[in-house]
Amino acid sequence: MNDCILLAHGSGGRLSHELIEQVFAPAFHNPLLARMDDSAVLPTLPPGARPALTTDAYVVQPLFFPGGDIGRLAVCGTVNDLAMLGAQPLALSAAFVLEEGLPLPDLQRIVASMAKAAAEAGVPIATGDTKVVEHGQADGCFITTAGIGAIPAGVDLSGANARPGDAVLLSGTLGDHGLAIMSQREGLRFEAPLASDVAPLNGLVRQMLEATPRIHTLRDPTRGGLATTLNEIAAQSGVEIVLEESAVPIRPAVQGLAELLGLDPLYVANEGKLIAIVPEPDAGAVLAAMRAHPLGQDAAIIGRVQAGRSGRVSLHTVLGAHRILDMLSGELLPRIC
Amino acid sequence: MKYVDEFRDPAPAQALLARIGRAARRPIRLMEFCGTHTHAIFHHGLRQLLPPQVTLLSGPGCPVCVTAAGDLDRAISLAGLPGVTLATFGDMMRVPGSHGSLQAARAGGADVRVIYSSLDALDLARRNPERTVILLGVGFETTTPTVAAALVQAATEGLTNFRVYALHKLTPPATAAILQAGEVALDGILAPGHVSTIIGADAWQFVPRQFGLPVTVAGFEPLDILQAIADLVEQHEAGRAAVHNLYPRVVRPGGNPTALALMARVFTPAVADWRGLGEVPASGLVLAEEFRRFDAWPLLVEHGLDRIQAREPASCRCGDVLRGAVAPPQCPLFGRVCTPERPIGPCMVSSEGSCAAYYRYADAVPERKDS
Amino acid sequence: MCLAMPALIVKIEGQEAQVELGGVRRQVGLQLVPEARVGDYVLVHTGFAINVLDPDEAAETLRLFAEMDALDETGEDEAPA
Numbered sequence: 001m002n003d004c005i006l007l008a009h010g011s012g013g014r015l016s017h018e019l020i021e022q023v024f025a026p027a028f029h030n031p032l033l034a035r036m037d038d039s040a041v042l043p044t045l046p047p048g049a050r051p052a053l054t055t056d057a058y059v060v061q062p063l064f065f066p067g068g069d070i071g072r073l074a075v076c077g078t079v080n081d082l083a084m085l086g087a088q089p090l091a092l093s094a095a096f097v098l099e100e101g102l103p104l105p106d107l108q109r110i111v112a113s114m115a116k117a118a119a120e121a122g123v124p125i126a127t128g129d130t131k132v133v134e135h136g137q138a139d140g141c142f143i144t145t146a147g148i149g150a151i152p153a154g155v156d157l158s159g160a161n162a163r164p165g166d167a168v169l170l171s172g173t174l175g176d177h178g179l180a181i182m183s184q185r186e187g188l189r190f191e192a193p194l195a196s197d198v199a200p201l202n203g204l205v206r207q208m209l210e211a212t213p214r215i216h217t218l219r220d221p222t223r224g225g226l227a228t229t230l231n232e233i234a235a236q237s238g239v240e241i242v243l244e245e246s247a248v249p250i251r252p253a254v255q256g257l258a259e260l261l262g263l264d265p266l267y268v269a270n271e272g273k274l275i276a277i278v279p280e281p282d283a284g285a286v287l288a289a290m291r292a293h294p295l296g297q298d299a300a301i302i303g304r305v306q307a308g309r310s311g312r313v314s315l316h317t318v319l320g321a322h323r324i325l326d327m328l329s330g331e332l333l334p335r336i337c
Numbered sequence: 338m339k340y341v342d343e344f345r346d347p348a349p350a351q352a353l354l355a356r357i358g359r360a361a362r363r364p365i366r367l368m369e370f371c372g373t374h375t376h377a378i379f380h381h382g383l384r385q386l387l388p389p390q391v392t393l394l395s396g397p398g399c400p401v402c403v404t405a406a407g408d409l410d411r412a413i414s415l416a417g418l419p420g421v422t423l424a425t426f427g428d429m430m431r432v433p434g435s436h437g438s439l440q441a442a443r444a445g446g447a448d449v450r451v452i453y454s455s456l457d458a459l460d461l462a463r464r465n466p467e468r469t470v471i472l473l474g475v476g477f478e479t480t481t482p483t484v485a486a487a488l489v490q491a492a493t494e495g496l497t498n499f500r501v502y503a504l505h506k507l508t509p510p511a512t513a514a515i516l517q518a519g520e521v522a523l524d525g526i527l528a529p530g531h532v533s534t535i536i537g538a539d540a541w542q543f544v545p546r547q548f549g550l551p552v553t554v555a556g557f558e559p560l561d562i563l564q565a566i567a568d569l570v571e572q573h574e575a576g577r578a579a580v581h582n583l584y585p586r587v588v589r590p591g592g593n594p595t596a597l598a599l600m601a602r603v604f605t606p607a608v609a610d611w612r613g614l615g616e617v618p619a620s621g622l623v624l625a626e627e628f629r630r631f632d633a634w635p636l637l638v639e640h641g642l643d644r645i646q647a648r649e650p651a652s653c654r655c656g657d658v659l660r661g662a663v664a665p666p667q668c669p670l671f672g673r674v675c676t677p678e679r680p681i682g683p684c685m686v687s688s689e690g691s692c693a694a695y696y697r698y699a700d701a702v703p704e705r706k707d708s
Numbered sequence: 709m710c711l712a713m714p715a716l717i718v719k720i721e722g723q724e725a726q727v728e729l730g731g732v733r734r735q736v737g738l739q740l741v742p743e744a745r746v747g748d749y750v751l752v753h754t755g756f757a758i759n760v761l762d763p764d765e766a767a768e769t770l771r772l773f774a775e776m777d778a779l780d781e782t783g784e785d786e787a788p789a
Contacts, residue, residue, distance in 0.1 A: 183732075187450070187451075187452055187453065187457045187460070187461075188453050189453075189457075189734060189735065190732055190733070190734045191732070191733040191734065192731065192732040192733070193731050193732075194732075252338070252730040252731055253730055253731040253732050255338065255730055256338060256713075256729040256730020256731060256732040257730075257732045259338065259341070259713050259729070259730075260713050260715075260729060260732065260734070260752065261453070262688065262711045317381055317382050318345065318347050319347050319350050319381055319382065319383075319386060319559055320347070320351075320386065321381060321382025321383065321385045321386050322382055322385065323379070323380065323381075323382045323697075324697050326677065326696075326697045329676075329677035329678050330431050330440075330677075330678075331430075331440075333427030333428075333430055333451055334426075334427045334451065334453050335426065335427050335428045335688050335711060336426045336427070336428060336453075336476065336480060336710075336711055336753070336754050337372050337373055337376075337399060337400060337401060337426075337428050337476075337687065337688065337689050337710065337711060338713070338714075338729060338730050339714065339716070339749065340714040340749055340761060340766055341713065341714060343770055344770075346773070348777050349773035349774065349776060349777045351777075351780070352773075352776050352777040352779070352780035352781075353773075353776070355780050356776065356780070371710065373710050373711055426754070453754060453755055454737075454754045454755025454756065455754065455755070456737055456755050456756075457755070476710075477710065479710035479712065479753055479758065480710070480753065480754060482740050482756075482758070483737070483740070483753065483754050483755070483756040483758070486737055486739035486740060486756065489739070490739075529710065530710075531710030531712050531751070531753065531758070532710060534712075534751060534758060534759045535758065535759075560773055564773075583769075585762065585765040585768075585769065586761050586762050586763075586765040586766040586769060587714075587751050587759045587760075587761055587762070588759075593740060593741070593758065593759050595739075595740055595741065595742060596740045596758065596759075599739070599740065
């Protein structure tokens with residue numbers, strides 16, 4: 001095989017088939033994919049379950065970062081979008097847009113990482129596609145994944161379900177992913193014991209739903225961070241949310257880098273964390289279930305939902321003041337002022 | 338974080354607030370000149386905690402906000418020149434000029450890079466000898482010496498593809514201009530702690546001497562700011578006017594002599610155009626003769642870009658806000674047309690702009706009117 | 709206008725120092741504080757140390773806060789806060 005991706009790898013001819021046979025198929029091997037038909041045939045849903053569908057495109061730079069890579073992100077992000085609806089993933093698809101000249105070992109590394117993440121989530125990558133564009137037209141590699149999942153009967157999670165009195169829980173430390181990526185940005189040159197938290201959350205979600213099916217909302221605070229995600233939920237549900245600054249878990253290195261760059265960890269992306277909005281009486285049980293899972297060990301109750309100014313999210317600071325947490329405007333950029 | 342966490346301790350904060358409450362018998366109006374103070378005050382919700390007699394006004398302390406529209410337009414046009422890489426601090430990216438921002442210019446194909454340090458700009462120049470790397474030099478006396486150090490380094494290395502578009506400004510002249518104008522009634526000044534670490538606490542002596550107002554040189558953690566306010570209130574009530582350095586852990590009376598010497602070697606004071614203040618004599622910096630070859634200005638002249646006619650957005654009252662003459666909600670565009678998502682003027686874009694702070698904060702305390 | 713954080717100098721190489729804050733490390737320029745030594749805390753702004761922190765002054769400031777806090781607890785509490 002050549003040592004880098006060529007335009008011909010995307011043309012559907014012999015090189016394309018070589019790429020599938022020698023890179024994708026061995027890594028993703030599963031019965032659904034093995035049939036090599038134009039579409040993958042999925043098993044019937046369990047009785048009472050509803051299908052859920054989600055898709056996302058992944059364009060992260062750098063492709064490889066501490067704690068993960070674009071491949072892991074592409075699998076976990078889609079698995080997590082399904083998990084936030086309580087759906088266990090049934091199958092994923094993966095479409096690649098590769099830049100001519102991408103070193104083949106890089107692709108192999110990405111694909112291996114996707115296989116590993118998919119195995120952690122217990123989901124097959126059942127079908128895919130590859131296109132190749134000219135040098136300079138894609139940042140190395142873009143990946144779009146779609147996922148189908150099954151929402152069990154009796155589970156109804158939605159951003160519109162938050163109710164006054166509910167507890168707001170967070171599964172762990174904030175800002176790890178975004179700041180790990182930021183520390184690798186060209187020119188910033190910070191060395192930090194930071195790693196992306198990118199992980200599939202469907203196992204954690206299953207454990208939480210076993211503790212109680214009465215969870216109202218689950219959402220993962222990705223782009224825009226915790227603050228933006230809570231704003232979305234508050235608006236959807238027509239409620240106000242108040243957070244306790246002292247309760248929000250943040251690693252010292254995340255806090256340190258954020259302070260140096262003038263960034264607020266509440267607005268930084270997370271890829272392995274979730275927010276759960278839970279009726280107050282069930283909060284203890286859900287928290288215990290989270291803490292019993294490897295991905296929820298630092299879980300904490302960080303706030304509450306109240307009736308009030310619909311769509312407003314505020315932070316009760318350690319000094320006892322209230323600060324409004326608006327949605328993120330624009331990009332998160334390092335500042336000097 | 339050592340030397341940070343201790344200064345965020347809530348317990349002494351309550352004691353300081355109580356002290357302020359006891360001391361503030363009459364209404365008192367204080368101006369803080371540093372955008373980082375504006376941001377910190379908003380971030381910790383300090384206005385809410387202060388007794389209602391204390392009014393905090395923001396002055397022109399945001400170097401992003403006070404960059405004149407024409408200067409910003411010129412910076413953006415430099416980015417569009419062939420072969421140019423414009424290196425800028427992140428703060429400037431979203432500020433709208435007459436025809437878009439640096440961010441928009443980048444989207445349109447201009448080579449604009451966000452840097453954390455002026456040394457990163459030098460690095461870009463070294464690694465890309467075929468490009469002309471222009472550092473957008475914005476910032477007050479805290480940042481200026483760092484750009485000066487980069488220029489000395491560039492000279493030592495004999496770099497020929499590195500330039501600086503110098504828009505640096507000096508804070509004491511702007512402070513004097515505001516106080517001279519007497520547009521806003523003030524009872525005390527919170528002086529910028531990090532600018533003062535460079536220029537020294539003594540640099541503020543002109544305020545009590547010429548204007549009879551007390552000054553506290555203040556740090557940026559909540560306890561630093563509250564202590565500074567408490568001191569100003571007490572000075573005011575006692576009829577005293579002196580400079581009190583309340584940030585002695587990093588501010589000395591004479592500042593940082595090495596930094597000052599470096600600044601004096603690389604830059605020369607000149608008149609500068611401040612948004613909101615107009616032209617203020619000896620308040621800006623141009624490159625000294627020895628470093629003139631690093632000036633980006635000739636590139637502007639060469640391409641006929643030096644005489645750009647800037648268009649100030651109609652009805653934008655950023656200038657008035659910067660002088661403390663008007664509170665953000667009094668601007669007709671505030672919150673309706675001008676929001677953090679779609680900012681019309683820099684005061685709404687900058688992380689430390691008054692309008693941005695007010696937009697996000699004031700909502701929490703609807704009955705408070707800071708005007 | 710000036711985001712600057714105190715960080716500990718862990719190593720010096722010529723005009724550059726490696727500093728550390730909360731476990732995060734970076735190279736910073738020492739051009740503005742040639743007198744800085746390993747073990748000093750410096751204020752870091754845009755990749756430069758801009759001044760050396762005086763630990764005695766820091767301790768004194770904190771002592772004043774503690775003293776005031778103690779007074780506040782034992783003293784009158786009629787302040788309208």
